[in-house]
Amino acid sequence: MKRLLLLVVLCSAIVPIATAGVTRLPMTVVRTWLTVEVAIEGHAYRFMVDTGAPLTVVSARVAAERNIVAGDVTEMNTANGVPAVMQHAVVGRMTLGDRELTDWHIMVADNTVLDCFDIDGIIGGDILRRYVVRFCARDGYILLADNLSEAGAVDRRHSVRMRLINNKSYCGYSYIRGAKGKCPVWLLFDTGAAGLSLGCWERLAERGALSDLHVAEGYSIVGGLMGNGVVSHMAQALAVAPVLRFAGVDIRNMPVQSLQQEQKSIIGVALLQWGDVVADYLGRRIYYVVDGQSVTAGDGAAAAFNLRPAFDAGRGVIVGSVWDTDLLGRVRVGDRISSVDGMPTDSMSVCDFYRLDFKIGQTQLCIETDAGEKHITMNIIE
Numbered sequence: 001m002k003r004l005l006l007l008v009v010l011c012s013a014i015v016p017i018a019t020a021g022v023t024r025l026p027m028t029v030v031r032t033w034l035t036v037e038v039a040i041e042g043h044a045y046r047f048m049v050d051t052g053a054p055l056t057v058v059s060a061r062v063a064a065e066r067n068i069v070a071g072d073v074t075e076m077n078t079a080n081g082v083p084a085v086m087q088h089a090v091v092g093r094m095t096l097g098d099r100e101l102t103d104w105h106i107m108v109a110d111n112t113v114l115d116c117f118d119i120d121g122i123i124g125g126d127i128l129r130r131y132v133v134r135f136c137a138r139d140g141y142i143l144l145a146d147n148l149s150e151a152g153a154v155d156r157r158h159s160v161r162m163r164l165i166n167n168k169s170y171c172g173y174s175y176i177r178g179a180k181g182k183c184p185v186w187l188l189f190d191t192g193a194a195g196l197s198l199g200c201w202e203r204l205a206e207r208g209a210l211s212d213l214h215v216a217e218g219y220s221i222v223g224g225l226m227g228n229g230v231v232s233h234m235a236q237a238l239a240v241a242p243v244l245r246f247a248g249v250d251i252r253n254m255p256v257q258s259l260q261q262e263q264k265s266i267i268g269v270a271l272l273q274w275g276d277v278v279a280d281y282l283g284r285r286i287y288y289v290v291d292g293q294s295v296t297a298g299d300g301a302a303a304a305f306n307l308r309p310a311f312d313a314g315r316g317v318i319v320g321s322v323w324d325t326d327l328l329g330r331v332r333v334g335d336r337i338s339s340v341d342g343m344p345t346d347s348m349s350v351c352d353f354y355r356l357d358f359k360i361g362q363t364q365l366c367i368e369t370d371a372g373e374k375h376i377t378m379n380i381i382e
Helices: 001-007 059-067 112-116 201-206 269-273 350-355
Strands: 018-020 022-025 028-030 032-038 042-051 058-061 074-079 084-095 099-109 120-122 132-136 141-145 160-163 169-177 181-190 196-198 209-222 232-247 249-258 265-267 274-278 286-287 294-296 305-311 316-322 335-341 364-369 371-378
Touching: 022 032, 032 120, 032 305, 058 059, 058 084, 059 099, 084 305, 112 350, 160 181, 181 201, 305 350
Parallel strands: 042 120, 058 099, 181 265, 196 249, 249 294
Antiparallel strands: 018 022, 022 141, 028 032, 032 042, 032 084, 058 120, 074 084, 084 099, 132 141, 132 274, 160 169, 160 286, 169 181, 169 232, 196 265, 209 232, 209 316, 232 249, 274 286, 305 316, 316 335, 335 364, 364 371
């Protein structure tokens, strides 16, 4: 992802370019999220473009500023399976470049994580499905087109059919080549996610489709957009997919993270460091525009932090998962982290936690254990 961040042109001050049937929206990457400028009732805000979100969401703060009346309350599951309380509303005028939507149905919700990074809402599938969308992260823009011919060059051999699942998410058929042959998997291209995450990782591991597998007990941490703490205690896994076939392109040595079994498998913006993704919602196909027939994602080793901190709404910063077997018995999942690089965590908010910069080989954690304080340096294990 570092390469992706370096290659993105930060051009939010540039006026969006529009030609007949085409709108080019300058894009800024915040963490791994792709954001663009959106006008609500003529006032500029920054929204994340999230292909994994079925509906467009406006933060409660923006709704209040623009006098958007929130109505009926509903509970919806986010892409990571976490329930979120939202309210139905209608925005009179919303524009993306020269694309104007009037009296558009939206959801209003508090969004702790995005608020931490001054992101005002989410452009979801309800808007994206009106267009052919080309994600050009290396050139720093997102393109909206009225048809595929206006979205730039694509190769049908490097494409996959999209299937609408549960009337919400478009997923493309892919497979991982394993020791026992091809293992099929339906992947949602989710720009709200970073890499490859599989809800069916146990089945794939049993069929020899994953190599260099690490498994640890730990908390499922909400890195998604509506959460602010720990979800549940579960087994987590990191592994490598030796060959992932996505949209006719072989992605070699792709790192894999596990999801809970009932969750959809997803592939995120890591794809964009090697080429453009074109989501043709109108023709229901995804195109992957790369040079050649394959790309290489890594060296074949599943790397992870020796342990991973988490934020619990009641207890603050805790040990979320322990990946290094040398630490087992010395540190337990759930132990409280009292300081990070000498900075006390007592009064740390969820935003303070998300803004922490964990540096490999440098970040020092002070952990309260039954045997007293332990000082651990965060490192990468392979």
